[in-house]
Amino acid sequence: MTFPAVAPAKHVRPAQPPIGLLLDVDGPIASPVTRSVPPEILEALLQLASHGWPVVFNTGRSDTFIREQIMQPLMEAGIPEHVRFHAVCEKGAVWFSFGSAGPGTLHVDHELSVPQDYASEVRVLVQQNYSSHMFFDETKRAMVSVEQVIEVSNQEYRRVQQDFDAEALALMGRFNLGASRLDRHVPNSDDRVDYRLDPTIISTDIESVQLGKDLGAERALELLAADGVVPHAWRTLGDSRTDYAMADWLHHHGHAVVHVDVRPEDGVPLKPYPVLTAAHMGLPRAIHEVAGAAFLRAWAAIAGTLEPSHIA
Template sequence: MPTAPFGLLLDVDGPIASPIARRIAIDTITRDLLTLAAAGIPIAFITGRSDAFMREQVVAPLVASGLDAGAHVFGVFEKGGCWAPVTPHGLGPLEIDTVVAVPDAVRTAVEGLARERYADTMFVDEGKHVMISIEQSTDVPSAVYQQAQRHFDADVDALLVSLAAGPGFRRDSTIISTDVESVLLDKDRGAARALDWFAARGVTAERWWSAGDSRSDYRMADEVHRRGIPVAHLDVRPGDGMLDRPYHVVVEGDLVHDAAGAAFLRRRVTELG
């Protein structure tokens, strides 16, 4: 199998899906992903999102628009907690790493808190297998949500202490969610899962790109670099502070989020000629 000129490790919220609309909102993103996949470019979506979200908001548009049967596309969900191939028929069999699952008592307490006291600003992501995710309601302004989130996060921290969840689990908050997860889960674990999956199938690339909107997304490129493979990272929300890394870190001018992701994918299609 020939070596691809490059491969893609893509966060979903931000570079692919709009963090406001929570879906692929720019048509060229789907079209360019399909073009790249048909050209043999290995593509992995590495996200904290659930497989259910990915199936509905990312995989379904790719399948509906004609994902190539020979494409090498893989999905890693919940930051490495579960994974599945992406096929022309949809998401393939899901594998789940139960070792990193949040204890049932913690899930019951955190999700119960969200439903009972914070349902006016946030909701429980029912699709998570190993993580807990409490997400901003789409009809709630960000400023209102962020104020509620500060109180919610403090309550979650108190719950984790009272339940003696221990050092094996943490709270991780983003601009649209609060997660409770194993400390073993992160984007480098997701990248390792994807790279190993491609390698097991003889799929290789001369170099890799990663793309994301949070500082933790740099960990995807960190894992590639650790393996001695050339890599560069696209930061689609550089306003949060770009990290100093031993590989190239780039931006798409003044563009952010999925607008930057769309421009980046267009460049990669152009690069193929």
Template sequence: MPDLGLLFDVDGPLASPDSRTVAVPSILTDLVTLARGGVPIAFITGRSDVFIRSQVVEPLFATGLADALRQGGAGMFAVFEKGGAWAEITPEGMPEATVDESVAFPDDVVRGIEALVADGFADTMFFDDTKRAMISIEARTDVDRAAYHAAQGPFEAAAFDLIAGRGLGIRMGDELRPDADGAVSFRVEPTIISTDIESITLDKDRGAERALAYFASFGDLPTRWRTVGDSRSDYLMADHLHTEGYDVAHVDVRPSDGVLERPYPIVTVGDLIHDEAGAAFLAHWVEELGLAR
């Protein structure tokens, strides 16, 4: 087994932010090649298990992942909704996700946000009904990104007021609305293509911890890890690995948002961004490890 483990955000490094699909074919081929070579790989994403199954796992199996996992032996794992749900990926496929019900919203709040989108914002965004623990609203793929961003702020303000009005403690940026006990248990978290409304306990470091625990169940872990993401929150994957004493570097595929200062190396991929940078990163490690595609 190579002394290397990989943790990936999905939107950006692997799936195109525009098409929301794995649009660069070499990404699938090289993920399968690395799995065959024994590299443990985890997807740490805010996406739902439904999305990852259809847009990542099924295309990987069509590219030969089942045989690769049988030969490689290191395993593959997915953490959804920033730690709200998770599932192993085996040669037999990906089973039903395990869901942490303790971080989920009450159903009346979920239905309230769904109605808010339908009644006032459906021309630019849609309610993601595949989420199990968090609430997510996503930009429509047929809408200009600027139009979505113009509507995103007003939607988030309305959602913030709705949730606070239901008695839940919530944070949005610097604005806080504690619950009756003074607690703030949820937050509004925007991305370039969506808004996630989630428990404050959910984040990419929690997902990384979950993935490492899974891989550790099979034996000693690699000492060298690379994490790959396009958002500032994706650095939390590497933060967790660094805190645990691993040799880690983080690959930022959208450095224009600002490269964070960290006590471990931050890598950018020349002028490439998003999934083109992700594809180049994967190709580098296939070559570096001397693996045959």
């Protein structure tokens, strides 16, 4: 599927901008409660991009969510003609770019899709047994995702989520699909595990094991390379342990990176690169989009003056 092409960006930014941003969406950018993006974050993103900092969203969300919750508000606020944002969706299975003219070509790696007959059965399972607590995300193109309805408490959703996950994992066996959920692995008849159930605080993603924030990071660099852009260093934002994979990938491939964890309640793992939390901003209780906004505002305040030589 394609959308109208974005006009080629006029590269007023340097070939090696000081910082590139690789951003998880749920948590650091969009509120897990309202599922929307605060205006102050949109403003900071526009300021950063306008100063030449590449901004790439690296998310499990669908392209529809990005277009409705991020692209459209940014366009309404006024994306400068020379600015291009990039979005890697569904953990690397879907990607596109957008600018002042709207979205460009949508790319989907169908080889990483969950089989449609299984997806259809999950849709029926949700409708029959779980619709009071969750909904089937019809906007996903490769993954299968269910998400908490806003009207129920997160505590109640997470209790029911465990029952759904158990049924969805058992359903994999009916289609001879090997799958895992956290530490539990259920191989198929060929002793393979090709899919995983990834529970988050507001959803469960059912996906190919090849998907992940590391693949998203790889896609991000490919998108920027097509624009002739190679950031001097990176800042990654996430709210879960799986989000560290994007910083891991960047570090492993020789890129300087600092990761920001906006929900460090699981503990901050020992990494070979710096990890920051809201406590470093003097906001020890701030999490999710509040913490994300604090970092984005701070970076926006220096974006116009920061040079690559100033970065450690």
